[in-house]
Amino acid sequence: MKMYPANNEKGNVLICVMGVILVLSIIGATVLRNSTTRLNVSSNQVRAWKEALSAAEAGGNMAFAELRKQFSANSSVRASQWSGWTNSGTTYVSPESTFGSSNLKSRTVVETCYFDVSGNFHLGANPDPNANSWYRVRSRGVSVLPGLKRTGMDDALINEGRTHFAAFGSTAMKDITARGNGDSLLRKIDFNYDHFVATYGRSWDDPLTTRNDPVAVGGTPQISRRIEQIITPLTPFFDAAIKSAQTFYGLGSAAQIDSYDSRQGPYAFVANSPSDPRYSNSRHGNVEIGSSTATVKGKIYGDVATNGGTIVNSSQITGTVDNNVPFTLSDYKMPDSTSWQYEPAPSTGNGLAYQLPASFSGNKSLTPRYAGSVDAPVYYVVSSFYGALIVNPTAAGTDTYVAIHVTGDISGGSAGITVNPSVHVKIYFDRNVDVKNNNLINQNPTGANPSAANLQFYGISPPRDANGNPMWTQTINLNSATPSTLAMTFYAPSADIILNGNPDFIGAMVCKTFYANGNISWHYDRALNSEGQLLDFRIASYIEDTR
Amino acid sequence: MSRLGLRQVESGFTLAEMLIAMAIASSILGLIFTSAVALQKSFTAVDNYFGAHMQQIRIVDYLARDVRRGLSVTSSVDKQTVTIKIPKYIIQAGDSDATVSNIGTPRSPSLAIANGDYNINYGTPTSTVTTVVYSVNASSILRTEDGELTTIASSTDNLLPETVDIELSNTEYTTTAITFKPISVADRSGTVVYSTAYLRNRRRSF
Numbered sequence: 001m002k003m004y005p006a007n008n009e010k011g012n013v014l015i016c017v018m019g020v021i022l023v024l025s026i027i028g029a030t031v032l033r034n035s036t037t038r039l040n041v042s043s044n045q046v047r048a049w050k051e052a053l054s055a056a057e058a059g060g061n062m063a064f065a066e067l068r069k070q071f072s073a074n075s076s077v078r079a080s081q082w083s084g085w086t087n088s089g090t091t092y093v094s095p096e097s098t099f100g101s102s103n104l105k106s107r108t109v110v111e112t113c114y115f116d117v118s119g120n121f122h123l124g125a126n127p128d129p130n131a132n133s134w135y136r137v138r139s140r141g142v143s144v145l146p147g148l149k150r151t152g153m154d155d156a157l158i159n160e161g162r163t164h165f166a167a168f169g170s171t172a173m174k175d176i177t178a179r180g181n182g183d184s185l186l187r188k189i190d191f192n193y194d195h196f197v198a199t200y201g202r203s204w205d206d207p208l209t210t211r212n213d214p215v216a217v218g219g220t221p222q223i224s225r226r227i228e229q230i231i232t233p234l235t236p237f238f239d240a241a242i243k244s245a246q247t248f249y250g251l252g253s254a255a256q257i258d259s260y261d262s263r264q265g266p267y268a269f270v271a272n273s274p275s276d277p278r279y280s281n282s283r284h285g286n287v288e289i290g291s292s293t294a295t296v297k298g299k300i301y302g303d304v305a306t307n308g309g310t311i312v313n314s315s316q317i318t319g320t321v322d323n324n325v326p327f328t329l330s331d332y333k334m335p336d337s338t339s340w341q342y343e344p345a346p347s348t349g350n351g352l353a354y355q356l357p358a359s360f361s362g363n364k365s366l367t368p369r370y371a372g373s374v375d376a377p378v379y380y381v382v383s384s385f386y387g388a389l390i391v392n393p394t395a396a397g398t399d400t401y402v403a404i405h406v407t408g409d410i411s412g413g414s415a416g417i418t419v420n421p422s423v424h425v426k427i428y429f430d431r432n433v434d435v436k437n438n439n440l441i442n443q444n445p446t447g448a449n450p451s452a453a454n455l456q457f458y459g460i461s462p463p464r465d466a467n468g469n470p471m472w473t474q475t476i477n478l479n480s481a482t483p484s485t486l487a488m489t490f491y492a493p494s495a496d497i498i499l500n501g502n503p504d505f506i507g508a509m510v511c512k513t514f515y516a517n518g519n520i521s522w523h524y525d526r527a528l529n530s531e532g533q534l535l536d537f538r539i540a541s542y543i544e545d546t547r
Numbered sequence: 548m549s550r551l552g553l554r555q556v557e558s559g560f561t562l563a564e565m566l567i568a569m570a571i572a573s574s575i576l577g578l579i580f581t582s583a584v585a586l587q588k589s590f591t592a593v594d595n596y597f598g599a600h601m602q603q604i605r606i607v608d609y610l611a612r613d614v615r616r617g618l619s620v621t622s623s624v625d626k627q628t629v630t631i632k633i634p635k636y637i638i639q640a641g642d643s644d645a646t647v648s649n650i651g652t653p654r655s656p657s658l659a660i661a662n663g664d665y666n667i668n669y670g671t672p673t674s675t676v677t678t679v680v681y682s683v684n685a686s687s688i689l690r691t692e693d694g695e696l697t698t699i700a701s702s703t704d705n706l707l708p709e710t711v712d713i714e715l716s717n718t719e720y721t722t723t724a725i726t727f728k729p730i731s732v733a734d735r736s737g738t739v740v741y742s743t744a745y746l747r748n749r750r751r752s753f
Contacts, residue, residue: 020575024582031590039597046604115658136656183601185697186609200651228636230656230667239663286663303663529660541667542747543636544616545653 041150042183045223048143049187051104052225053544055141059106060229062094063137066110067231067537075338085110086210090125090133093208105142109207110135114530117263128263129374129399129424130453130531132233138226140205145221149191151184191221196547204545230541236491236532237508240286241302241524245329245493247293248306250516252502255298257285259524266449267506267523271301271318283318285524290327298519329493329510331461334428335533340379340403341370356404361386361412368394368402377401377426385429386412388439393422403428410435419444419455426456426533433457434477437484437503450487452507453531459492459511470494476511478503480518489532595704596729600738602700603725606688606708607742609699613679614721614744618751622721626709629681629721632753635670636677639693643671664749676753683708704729707737720745 069081086093090112097106112133114126126133188195197205204226241257242248251257258271261281270276271283285302292308296317303319304311307326314321345351345358354369364387371394372378378401385406393400399422406429416439419425423444441447444454462470474494478486480501487506490497497509499516506523560568610629614620617631635642638649654669668675680691688700688708700706705728712721721744728737 016575020579023579024586027583027586031586031593035590035593035597038594039601042597042601046601046608049608119658121655121657183605186605186612186699204653228653232665239660284660305663540665541634541656542616543634543669544612545636546612547637547651 037150041147044145044147045183045187045189048102048145048223049225051100051102052141052143052223053227055100055104055106055143056139056225056227056544057141058099058104059094059097059108059139059141060137060227062097062106063092063108063110063135063139064231064537064539066092067135070534071536075336078336086208088208090123091207093206093210103144105144106139107205108137108139109205110137111207117261117527126530128527128531129401130451131527132235132530132532132534134233134530135231135537137229137231138204139229140224140226142222142224145189145223149221151189187223189221189223194222194224196224196226196545200547226545228541228543228545229539231537232540233530233534234536234538235528235530236510236535237489237528239284239526239529240288240510241284241508241522242514243288243290243329243508243510244497244514245290245327245512247291247513247515248287248289249295249297250499250514250520251298251522252517252519253297254519255516255522256301257287257298257522257524258282258301259284259526261526262449262451262506263527281526284526285522286319288325288327290329292323302524329512331464332458332491332493334405334460337379337403337405339376341372341376342379342381343368343370345380345382356380356382356389358382359384359386359408360389361414363388363390363414365390365392366402367392368400370394371398372401374401374424377403377424379403379405381405381407384408385410386415388414388416388418390418390420391423391425392420397422399424402426406430409433414439416440417455421445424454426458428458428460430460430462431472432475432477433459434475434479436479436481437486437501438481440478440484440486440488442487450485450506451527452487452489452525453528455488456532457488457490457492458533459490459495461494489528491533592729596727599702599704599706599727599729600740602688602702602706603727603738603740606700606706606725607723607740609690610681610710610721610723611742611744615747617679617746618676618748619753620712620719620721620746622710622712626711627683629710629712631679631681632676632751633679634668634677634748635675643673666751681708681710702727705737714750717749718746719750 066081069077072078082092084095092110094108098104111123112125113121113123113136114133115121241259258269259282260267260278264278264281268278270278273279283301285300287296287300287302287304289306289309292306294306294309294311296304296311298316300317304317305322305325309323311317311321311323343354346355350357350360350364353365353367356364356366359382366389368378370378382404391402401424403426406427409431410429411432411434413436415435417425418441421444442450442455444451459474459476462472462474465471473496474492476490476492476495476497478499482501484503485506486503489507490509490511492511495511496513497511497515499520500518502518502520504521506525508524508528613631613633617633619632621630636653638645638652638654640650656667656669659666659668670676677693682689686702687698688706690697690699707726707728708723710721710723712719723742725740726737
C-alpha cells in the first residue's frame with residue numbers, strides 16, 4: 001500500500017504562528033507607542049511651560065542688570081548701558097534673545113515711570129528733579145515645542161464642552177472659562193498663533209513696535225509666558241526721619257518728630273487732626289536704630305525700631321515699636337563724577353562769579369555759568385570750606401544743579417551755605433562738618449517752604465586700614481544758633497552726628513551715631529522717599545500675566 | 548490497492564484529529580484574545596497612570612503659579628484647602644473700574660507705603676486682591692478665583708493633595724504633595740509628586 005505524506009499541511013502551522021506573533025507584536029507596539037507618545041507630548045509641554053517662565057524671568061533679570069550697570073566701578077560697563085536695546089523717550093526694548101538648549105526666547109520692555117503724591121502711576125521720568133524714577137519691566141518668555149502639533153493627554157480628561165482658546169481678537173473675560181480645561185487652560189499652548197498677541201495685541205510685548213512679525217508666529221507650536229515687575233530706586237532717606245546704625249540719644253524731652261509731604265504744601269502740624277487730608281502723611285516721623293543702645297525721648301509721630309533695644313517711653317510713640325530690626329549701613333563712596341561738568345578753581349583769589357576757590361574763608365557768591373542737570377551737575381572741588389557760600393541759579397528761575405566735593409573740613413564761625421531758589425546743591429565731604437545751624441539756609445523753592453532735597457550733604461566714609469577700621473573719625477556738629485530753620489538731608493553712614501539747640505528741622509539724617517538733646521521740632525518730608533542719591537534698585541512687585 | 552490508496556489520500560480528518568486541531572486552534576485564539584485584552588488593559592492602566600500623573604503635575608503647577616505671584620498663602624489645618632491672595636491685575640467684567648473698552652486689560656499699579664515698605668497694588672479702590680482657593684470635592688480638585696470655579700483635575704482614582712505654608716520674616720513658601728493612589732491596584736502605596744514654591748512678592752498680612 002502506498003501512503004502519501006501530508007506535506008501540503010506544514011505551511012498552515014507556520015503561518016498561524018507567524019500571524020499570532022504579528023498580531024501580538026502590533027498590539028504591543030501600539031500600546032507602547034500610544035502611551036509613550038502621549039506622555040512625551042504632555043511632558044514636553046510641561047517642560048516648555050516651565051522654561052517659558054524661566055525665559056521671561058531671565059529677560060527681567062537682564063533688564064535689572066542693565067539698570068544696575070550705572071553703579072559699576074568699570075566705566076566701560078557704565079557706558080554700555082542699554083547697548084543693543086531700542087530706545088524711544090524713556091522706554092527701552094531689548095532685542096529678542098535666544099538662549100539655552102531649548103532655544104528659549106525672551107524679550108523685555110523697560111518703561112520709566114513714577115508715582116505721584118497720591119500713589120498714582122505715571123509713565124515717564126519723575127518730574128521732581130530731586131527724585132529718582134521707577135521702572136516697569138515687562139518680559140515675555142517663549143519656549144518652542146518641537147515635533148508635530150499634538151495636544152497633550154490632559155485635555156480629554158475633563159470634558160466640559162468648552163472651547164480651548166478665546167476667539168481671535170476677543171477680549172472677553174472671564175477668559176478662564178473660554179480657554180478650555182486641563183492643560184489648555186493652564187499652559188495656553190499656541191499651535192498656530194500667539195494667543196496673547198492675537199487677543200490683546202502686541203503693545204504689551206513691544207510698545208515701540210520694533211518687531212515686525214504679524215500675529216501669526218509660524219508653524220512651530222510654542223508656549224509663551226509674561227511677567228511684569230515694578231523696580232523701585234533704593235534711596236537714602238526712605239521712610240525714616242533719623243536712621244542711626246549704632247547708638248541713638250534724643251531728642252529733648254519736649255521735642256517732637258512728625259512728617260509731612262512738601263508736594264502737598266508747606267508744613268503744618270496735623271498729626272492730631274485725623275480729618276485733615278494731610279493727616280495720612282503726618283505720622284511717618286520714623287526712627288530706626290541699628291543697635292540696642294537707644295534712648296528715645298520726646299514725642300514721635302511714627303514708628304521706632306531698634307536692634308535689641310528697650311524703648312521705655314513708648315507712650316510717646318504713636319506708631320509701632322519693634323525691637324528686632326537689625327540693619328547695617330555700607331560705607332559711602334564718592335560717586336563717579338566723570339560725566340559731571342567740572343568747573344576748575346581759579347588760580348588765585350575768589351575768581352569769577354562762576355568759580356569757586358579751592359579754599360575759601362570769606363564770603364563767596366557763586367553763580368554757575370551752566371545750569372547742569374540731575375545726572376551732570378556743575379561740579380566743584382574745594383579743599384577747605386571755612387566761609388559763607390551763597391549759591392545762585394545760572395539765571396533767575398532756571399533750575400541749576402551744583403555738586404561740591406570738599407576734601408577737607410567744613411567748619412568755622414561763618415562757615416555755611418545759602419541755597420537760593422531754583423538751586424539744587426549736593427555737598428560731598430571727606431572730613432568733618434562743624435557749623436552753626438543758622439548758617440545753613442535753604443530757600444529753594446521758598447524760604448517758607450523749603451525742600452530738604454535741595455540741600456543734601458553726603459559724608460564720604462573714611463578709608464579703612466588693614467584691620468578694617470576707619471582711618472579717622474568723621475563728625476558732624478550742628479551748633480546752636482537762633483533763629484534757625486534747617487531744611488536739608490545728611491547721609492553720612494560713617495559719621496557721628498551731634499545736633500545742638502532747638503531748631504526746626506525739615507529733612508532726614510542717616511548716620512553712624514546720633515545725639516541731640518534739644519527740643520527740636522523735626523519734620524520728615526515724605527517727598528524724600530524717592531529723593532536723594534540713588535543707591536541701588538529693588539524689585540518691589542512681581543506679577544505674571546496669565547491671560 | 549490503488550483505489551484503497553486513493554481513498555486514504557482523499558479521506559477527511561478523523562474525529563481525534565479534528566478535536567486536537569480545534570483544541571490547538573482554540574488555545575491559540577484564546578491566547579490571542581487574552582493577550583489582546585491584557586494589553587488593552589495595560590494600555591488603559593498606563594494611560595490612566597500617565598494621565599493621573601499629568602494631573603498631579605498640573606495641580607502643583609497651578610498652585611506654584613499662583614503662589615509665585617501671590618501676596619500671602621494660607622493652608623487649612625487638614626492641608627487640603629489653600630487660600631492665596633493675588634494682586635488684582637486684570638480688569639474683569641463687573642469690577643467697579645471696568646468699562647467696555649478696558650475689560651481684559653491689565654491695571655496700572657498704585658503705590659502705598661505700609662510697614663516701612665513700598666506696597667505696589669493693583670486693583671480697584673475698594674479691592675486690591677483676588678482670592679484664589681484650592682479645595683477638594685470628591686474626586687475633583689477645584690480652583691475658585693473670586694467665585695469663578697474651575698475643575699483643574701479629576702480622577703476616578705484617588706488624588707490626595709496636601710499643602711502646608713511656612714511663613715518666614717518677609718516671605719513665605721508652600722510645600723505641596725499630591726499623592727496618586729490607583730484604586731485598580733490595591734496594594735500600591737501611591738505615587739507622590741512634591742513641589743515647593745516661594746512668594747516672589749514680599750509677604751503681606753490680610
